[in-house]
Amino acid sequence: MGRVFLFPAFTLKYKGNELLFLKQNGIDTDKELHLLSDLCQIDLSCFDTERCSFLETPLENQLLTYFFSCRYYDLTMGKIPDPSVTTGMSMGIYAALYAGGFFPFQTGAHIIKEVYNALAIHFQKDSYSMLSVIGLDENEVQQIINSKHLNCSVAVANGVHSYIISGALSDLNEFKLIALNKGAISAKLMPSTIPFHTTYVKSAENKLHALLKTDHFSNGRLPYFSPLSKSFIYEGRHAMKEIVDNITHKIYWHSLMETLIKHGYNDFVACGPGDSLKRIAAFIPGDFNMIHARQIISDCI
Amino acid sequence: MATIDDTIKQEVKDIVVQFFSDECEIEPSEIHMDTHIFDDLDGDSLMFLELIEIFKKKYNLNIELKTIGKYSVKHPVRTIGELIDMQLLIIEHENDILDLA
Numbered sequence: 001m002g003r004v005f006l007f008p009a010f011t012l013k014y015k016g017n018e019l020l021f022l023k024q025n026g027i028d029t030d031k032e033l034h035l036l037s038d039l040c041q042i043d044l045s046c047f048d049t050e051r052c053s054f055l056e057t058p059l060e061n062q063l064l065t066y067f068f069s070c071r072y073y074d075l076t077m078g079k080i081p082d083p084s085v086t087t088g089m090s091m092g093i094y095a096a097l098y099a100g101g102f103f104p105f106q107t108g109a110h111i112i113k114e115v116y117n118a119l120a121i122h123f124q125k126d127s128y129s130m131l132s133v134i135g136l137d138e139n140e141v142q143q144i145i146n147s148k149h150l151n152c153s154v155a156v157a158n159g160v161h162s163y164i165i166s167g168a169l170s171d172l173n174e175f176k177l178i179a180l181n182k183g184a185i186s187a188k189l190m191p192s193t194i195p196f197h198t199t200y201v202k203s204a205e206n207k208l209h210a211l212l213k214t215d216h217f218s219n220g221r222l223p224y225f226s227p228l229s230k231s232f233i234y235e236g237r238h239a240m241k242e243i244v245d246n247i248t249h250k251i252y253w254h255s256l257m258e259t260l261i262k263h264g265y266n267d268f269v270a271c272g273p274g275d276s277l278k279r280i281a282a283f284i285p286g287d288f289n290m291i292h293a294r295q296i297i298s299d300c301i
Numbered sequence: 302m303a304t305i306d307d308t309i310k311q312e313v314k315d316i317v318v319q320f321f322s323d324e325c326e327i328e329p330s331e332i333h334m335d336t337h338i339f340d341d342l343d344g345d346s347l348m349f350l351e352l353i354e355i356f357k358k359k360y361n362l363n364i365e366l367k368t369i370g371k372y373s374v375k376h377p378v379r380t381i382g383e384l385i386d387m388q389l390l391i392i393e394h395e396n397d398i399l400d401l402a
Contacts, residue, residue: 184370
């Protein structure tokens with residue numbers, strides 16, 4: 001039975017006890033958040049899950065999600081056998097590559113910041129965003145986009161009734177109204193100004209390739225399973241290319257999990273703040289277990 | 302379509318309360334009919350979708366998600382009590398629930 005560690009992209013909501021949990025397990029979160037703040041030149045030191053959670057600021061959200069994901073992973077090490085493979089949902093790729101040993105923590109944080117800032121500058125004159133829609137299937141989503149010739153496209157398929165759409169903000173707002181009228185259970189804009197996982201980002205591809213340097217990457221200690229090619233990545237240079245491809249290509253998350261399950265990986269560990277990956281997994285068919293890294297850490301104390 | 306009796310009412314209530322108790326890591330005794338799903342329990346649409354799937358399987362319901370979506374626009378659910386009432390209507394009327402609106 002293969003064990004897969006899954007890493008989330010952003011945090012939509014914290015459980016509320018993430019900081020305390022790390023502190024109770026010997027992580028000096030105050031010191032670490034100061035170090036991360038210094039490294040990225042962004043003040044994350046005031047973070048707490050209630051008053052200062054940075055849920056609406058994408059770069060800060062991404063860095064904090066990376067921080068928690070990496071530290072949860074560190075705490076599981078030695079408590080259970082190493083995972084067979086790691087993979088990341090969207091921007092969860094960075095924590096997954098850290099866990100796989102492709103780069104150290106600081107390098108991952110640096111790459112997150114550089115890539116995000118390059119994209120933010122590239123799209124600063126445009127008005128793009130992302131939207132989460134729940135309750136429609138992909139045909140219904142596509143039909144809305146096609147019928148109105150909307151400047152947006154499916155970016156992430158979380159499940160057969162759960163999608164992220166990226167595109168022009170005005171078109172996403174139009175999509176939202178039609179989707180709710182057609183019976184979507186929910187359609188909400190997300191705090192992003194970058195149309196991740198679509199061909200819109202292709203215009204920034206060369207800038208992103210220029211940012212990443214091969215000497216930032218080592219070959220992996222554990223393989224990374226690509227949500228795009230559904231194959232294993234072992235080499236640093238391939239991991240580097242995957243970071244750019246991951247940003248410019250659509251992700252079928254449920255299909256990734258189904259592929260892993262078919263290949264005998266049926267023990268999944270969600271490793272990050274909140275529980276979005278666990279919740280998405282509830283809609284994926286197949287015989288598998290899904291637990292949170294917190295559970296492994298707590299059970300081993 | 303099922304006729305709603307006291308057994309089904311209790312069953313639906315127990316499932317809903319247990320679901321939120323597990324998901325939100327709180328005691329079932331802390332969940333009441335007027336507990337606000339979003340403000341008090343930090344609930345979300347995926348939880349709602351998961352519950353619908355649970356009831357679809359348990360009662361072998363013939364209902365499309367978008368039917369529930371359209372119904373919810375006119376009858377938004379905010380509290381545990383409202384959610385239980387909506388689930389009972391779904392079990393009783395399935396796809397015809399929109400005729401009630």
